[in-house]
Amino acid sequence: MTDQYADTAGRAVLETIRAYGVTAVFGIPGTHNLELYRPLADLGIRAVTNRHEQGSGYGADGWAQQTGLPGVVITTSGPGLQNAMSAIGTAFCESRPLLVLSPGVPLGAEFADVGTLHETKDATAMVGAIAEWSRRVTSAAEAVDAVHDAFALFRTGRPRPVHIEIPLDVLEAPAEVPADARQARPAPAPASGDDALVAEAARLLAGAERPVIVAGGGSTGAGAELTALAERLGAPVLTTLNGKGVVDEWHPLALGSHLRLAAARAVAEDADVLLVVGSKLGEAELWAPRLEARGAVIRVDISPAQLDKNLAATVGIAGDAATVTGQLLAAVSGPARTPDLDAARAAIDAEMRTTAPEAVALAELIADGLPDDAIIAGDSSQIVYLALGSVLRQQHPHSLLYTPTYATLGYGLPAAIGARVAQTERPVLTVIGDGALMFCVNELMTAVEQRLDVTVVCVDNGGYAEIRQNEVDRGMAPIGVDLVQPDWAALATAFGATGRRVARREDIADSIRSAIADGGVQLVHIPQHSL
Numbered sequence: 261m262t263d264q265y266a267d268t269a270g271r272a273v274l275e276t277i278r279a280y281g282v283t284a285v286f287g288i289p290g291t292h293n294l295e296l297y298r299p300l301a302d303l304g305i306r307a308v309t310n311r312h313e314q315g316s317g318y319g320a321d322g323w324a325q326q327t328g329l330p331g332v333v334i335t336t337s338g339p340g341l342q343n344a345m346s347a348i349g350t351a352f353c354e355s356r357p358l359l360v361l362s363p364g365v366p367l368g369a370e371f372a373d374v375g376t377l378h379e380t381k382d383a384t385a386m387v388g389a390i391a392e393w394s395r396r397v398t399s400a401a402e403a404v405d406a407v408h409d410a411f412a413l414f415r416t417g418r419p420r421p422v423h424i425e426i427p428l429d430v431l432e433a434p435a436e437v438p439a440d441a442r443q444a445r446p447a448p449a450p451a452s453g454d455d456a457l458v459a460e461a462a463r464l465l466a467g468a469e470r471p472v473i474v475a476g477g478g479s480t481g482a483g484a485e486l487t488a489l490a491e492r493l494g495a496p497v498l499t500t501l502n503g504k505g506v507v508d509e510w511h512p513l514a515l516g517s518h519l520r521l522a523a524a525r526a527v528a529e530d531a532d533v534l535l536v537v538g539s540k541l542g543e544a545e546l547w548a549p550r551l552e553a554r555g556a557v558i559r560v561d562i563s564p565a566q567l568d569k570n571l572a573a574t575v576g577i578a579g580d581a582a583t584v585t586g587q588l589l590a591a592v593s594g595p596a597r598t599p600d601l602d603a604a605r606a607a608i609d610a611e612m613r614t615t616a617p618e619a620v621a622l623a624e625l626i627a628d629g630l631p632d633d634a635i636i637a638g639d640s641s642q643i644v645y646l647a648l649g650s651v652l653r654q655q656h657p658h659s660l661l662y663t664p665t666y667a668t669l670g671y672g673l674p675a676a677i678g679a680r681v682a683q684t685e686r687p688v689l690t691v692i693g694d695g696a697l698m699f700c701v702n703e704l705m706t707a708v709e710q711r712l713d714v715t716v717v718c719v720d721n722g723g724y725a726e727i728r729q730n731e732v733d734r735g736m737a738p739i740g741v742d743l744v745q746p747d748w749a750a751l752a753t754a755f756g757a758t759g760r761r762v763a764r765r766e767d768i769a770d771s772i773r774s775a776i777a778d779g780g781v782q783l784v785h786i787p788q789h790s791l
Contacts, residue, residue: 265295265298265432266434267434267435268295268298268400268431268432268433268434268435269295269399269400269403269426269430269431269432269433269435269437270295270296270298270299270426270431270432271295271298271299271435272400272403272404272435272437272442273296273361273400273403273404273407273424273426274296274299274300274303274305275299275303275442276404276407276408276441276442276443276444277305277332277359277407278303278304278305279442279443279444280329280411280444281327281329281444282305282329282330282332283304283305283306284305284306284307284308284323284332284681284682285300285305285306285307285308285320285332285333285334286308286310286315286316286317286319286320286323286331286332286333286334286678287307287308287309287310287313287316287333287334287335287340288309288310288311288312288313288316288334288335288336288340289309289336290335290336290337290340290378291336291377291378292336292337292363292377292378292428292431293334293335293336293337293340293361293362293363293431295431295432296334296361296363296426296431297334306681308677308678308681308706308710309706309709310674310677310703310706311702311703311705311706312343312700312702312703313333313335313340313341313343313344313347314343314344314346314347314670314674314700315670315673315674315677315700315702315703315706316333316334316335316344316347316674317331317333317344317346317347317348317350317351317358317360317674318347318350318670318671318674318675318678318700319331319674319675319677319678319681319703319706320332320333320347320358320678321347321350321351321356321358321661321671321675321678322637322661322674322675322676322677322678322679322680322681322682323678323679323681323682324356324357324358324678325356325658325661325679326635326658326678326679326682326683327682328481329357329414330357330358330359330410330411330414330419331356331357331358331359331678332358332359332360332361333347333358333359333360333361334361334362335360335361335362336362336363336378337362337363337364337365337378337380337383337428338377338378338379338380338383339378340362340378341360341362341380341383341386341387341423342380342386344360345386345387345390346666346668346670347421348360348387348390348391348421348423349390349666349668350663350666350668350671351391351420351421352390352391352392352420352421352666353663353665353666354477354502354663354664354665354666355418355419355420355477355478355502356419356420356421357414357419357420357421358420358421358422359407359410359421359422359423359424360387360391360421360422360423360424361423361424361426362383362423362424362425362426363425363426363427363428363431364380364383364384364396364425364426364427364428365379365380365427365428366427366428366429366430367398367427367429367430370382383396383425384396384423384425387423387425388423390421391420391421391422391423392413392420392421392422393422393423394422394423394424394425395422395423395424395425396425396427397424397425397426397427397430398427398430399430400430400433400434400435400436400437401436401437401441403424403426403430404437404441404442406422406424407424408445409422410422410424411444411445412445415447415448416448416451416562417562417563418478418561418562418563418566450579450580450582450583451562451578451579451580451583452579452580452583452584452587453560453577453578453579453583453584453587454577454578454579457575457576457577458577458584458587458588458591459591460575461535461558461575461577461588462588462591462592464533464556464558464574464575465493465533465535465558465588465592466592466593466594467533468493468495468531468532468533468555469532470530470531470532470533470555470599471493471494471495471531471532471533471534471535472495472496472497472498472527472528472530472531472533472534472535473486473489473490473493473495473496473497473498473534473535473536473537474497474498474499474500474519474528474534474535474536474537474539474541474551475497475498475499475500475503475506475507475537475538475539476499476500476502476503476536476537476538476539476540476541476545477500477502477503477538477539478503478537478538478539478561478562478566478581479499479503479506479537479538479539479581479585480502480503480505480506480538480657480658481580481581481582482506482537482538482581482582482585483505483506483507483656483657484582485581485582485585485586485589486506486507486537486585487507487508487511488589489535489585489588489589489592490507490511490513491513491596492589492592492593492594492596493592493596494513494596494597494598494599495513495535495599496513496514496515496527496599496601496604497511497513497514497515498515498516498517498518498519498524498527498528499516499517499519500517500519500539500545500664501517501545501649501660501662501664502539502545502662502664503517503538503539503657504516504517504649504652504654504657504659504660505654505655505656505657505658505659505660506657508655508656509652509653509654509655510653510655512598512601513599513601515527515601515604515605515608516608516650516653517649517650517660518608518612518650519545519546519547519551520545520546520547520548520645520650521547521608521611521612521615521650522548522611523604523607523608523610523611524604524608525546525548525551526607527604528551528553529551529552529553529554530554530555531553531554531555532555532556533555533556533557533558534553534555534556534557534558535558535559535560535588536557536558536559536560536571536573537559537560537561537581537584537585538560538561538562538581539561540566540569540570541569541570541571542570542665543570544664544665544667545664545665550570550571551570551571553571556574556575557571557572557573557574557575558573558574558575558576558577559571559573559575559576559577560577560579560581560584560585561576561577561578561581562578562579562580562581563578564576564578612647612650612651615646616642616646616647618788619642619643619646619647620646620647620650620651622643622647622719622765622768622786622788623643623647623648623650623651623652624651625765625768625769626643626648626691626717626719626768626769626772626786627648627651627652628768628769629768629769629770629771629772629773629776630652630687630689630772631686631687631776632655633655633656633659633686633687634659634686634687634688634689634776635658635659635661635676635679635683635686635687635688635689636648636652636659636660636661636689636690636691637661637662637671637672637673637675637676637679637688637689637690637691637692638660638661638662638671638672638690638691638692639662639669639670639671639672639673639690639691639692639693639696639697640663640667640668640669640671640696641669641672641691641692641693641695641696641719642693642721642725642726643691643693643719643721643788644662644672644691644692644693645662645664645667648691649662661675661676661679669695669696669699670696670699670700671696671700672690672691672692672696672697672700673690673692673697673700673701673703673704673707673714673716674700674703674706675690676688676689676690676707676714676716677703677706677707677710677712677714680707680712680713680714681710681712687713687715687776688712688713688714688715689714689715689716689717689772689776690714690715690716690717691717691719692716692717692718692719693718693719693720693721693725694718694719694720694721694722694723694743694745694748695723695724695743697716697718698743701751704716704752704755704757704781704783705755705756707757707781708755708756708757708780708781711780712780712781713776713779713780713781714781714782715772715775715776715781715782715783715784716752716757716781716782716783716784717772717784717786718748718783718784718785718786719786719788720745720748720785720786720787720788721788721789722742722743722745722788722789723741723742723743724740724741724743725741727741728741728742748761748783748785749761749783749785751783752781752782752783755781756781757780757781757782757783758775758778758780758781758782758783759782759783759785760774760775760782760783760784760785761785761787762784762785762786762787762791763791764791765791768784768786768791771784772784
């Protein structure tokens with residue numbers, strides 16, 4: 261290392277990020293971001309080079325969900341940053357912690373419009389339009405402070421994406437930031453709920469005859485407390501897809517992540533007291549305009565702005581989900597009744613099978629080949645949102661990686677890569693449609709290069725089947741939706757992976773089991789309409 265680059269702003273920023281525990285970053289080296297890459301090996305940070313920056317963002321998301329730390333993405337200026345915008349939008353809509361670092365035009369060159377490489381009119385404003393915040397810093401010290409502010413948000417607020425733009429001349433200049441300023445700041449105590457509000461909520465819960473709990477993505481750190489509270493109350497638990505597994509779905513009180521089904525929503529709507537923890541109850545999770553609760557509503561959320569969103573709270577408690585749920589648990593006493601949930605389960609199951617019989621039958625075959633502890637990265641594919649998200653019963657949160665609100669294509673494979681980089685003890689797979697896989701097929705090369713054990717289950721329905729049906733329902737002749745397919749197994753082999761073709765429905769589960777057992781990057785091609 262030359263003296264010129266011995267201690268740049270780039271190093272100061274990465275040292276600070278490493279001090280918070282981050283051990284991997286996702287991105288693509290470029291002409292302008294090299295001083296963000298220079299210190300990585302020295303700091304013990306793994307660099308995962310994706311084949312597109314959208315994949316970097318989704319890889320960082322998969323990594324974050326397994327570690328509890330924010331995912332970090334390094335892009336170059338201009339097109340590299342713009343390529344990551346879909347992932348930034350996803351992180352905002354799904355409330356995921358994502359830190360994006362990019363270089364920018366030198367100080368004084370803003371809005372110059374003189375044709376420099378990667379010149380962008382206003383990169384900070386561009387990202388700021390969809391991120392929680394985006395900052396263009398003017399010094400190394402300011403950049404380090406921005407990193408600390410990002411981690412403060414991730415630890416204490418609603419986790420969402422942030423972006424730090426570091427001007428090229430600042431990035432490459434000596435940092436002049438003291439070593440102690442680069443150390444992680446102590447984490448504050450989790451925010452507890454207002455005592456009076458907790459007492460009122462506990463009173464309502466203690467007097468409830470039909471209490472129900474709905475747990476969302478903001479509750480995933482509160483699994484033990486939610487389970488204990490459900491047992492104390494005798495309350496069935498429904499989750500959103502982002503909250504899936506926060507209460508073990510084999511628990512007798514668990515009703516799964518079925519809120520898109522009217523039969524499941526009816527359980528929540530019929531409650532005399534409904535406790536909602538860490539969810540905005542958005543239309544995309546409900547597949548309905550809103551949840552029409554008829555009883556009292558208690559809402560718990562880290563963000564006060566969420567407490568009346570989409571459903572007004574009788575009692576709204578701002579605070580950390582685990583802490584507030586623990587407070588409620590301490591305040592509610594008495595033996596629990598054991599509700600009979602057989603009728604509710606039967607109604608949910610019947611609706612699931614009536615809504616999408618073919619997809620559910622196929623999802624059950626796929627699920628039969630999955631280990632109980634598998635991490636599944638889904639995509640915005642029919643096999644996932646119509647079936648697998650409901651069919652799977654998972655014991656832990658962040659075991660189904662999915663984007664129900666932003667619902668982009670191309671999430672599953674890079675998210676699985678990120679999850680596998682973080683988690684080497686549990687099997688990691690992606691279940692993805694052929695249309696979605698074509699958005700991210702280049703990331704097969706990333707998985708091979710990183711020497712990961714990742715199994716890709718490609719459910720091939722011939723293109724964009726849902727959009728085809730939308731067209732037919734509107735009286736249109738199908739257009740642009742029946743897609744020519746590659747030889748998927750051969751394509752995987754060309755990438756250095758192992759491709760498998762499934763010829764019979766009865767071979768699906770065994771093919772998936774064999775792929776997982778053999779290790780490496782595996783692709784199992786399931787031609788849905790020819791089996």
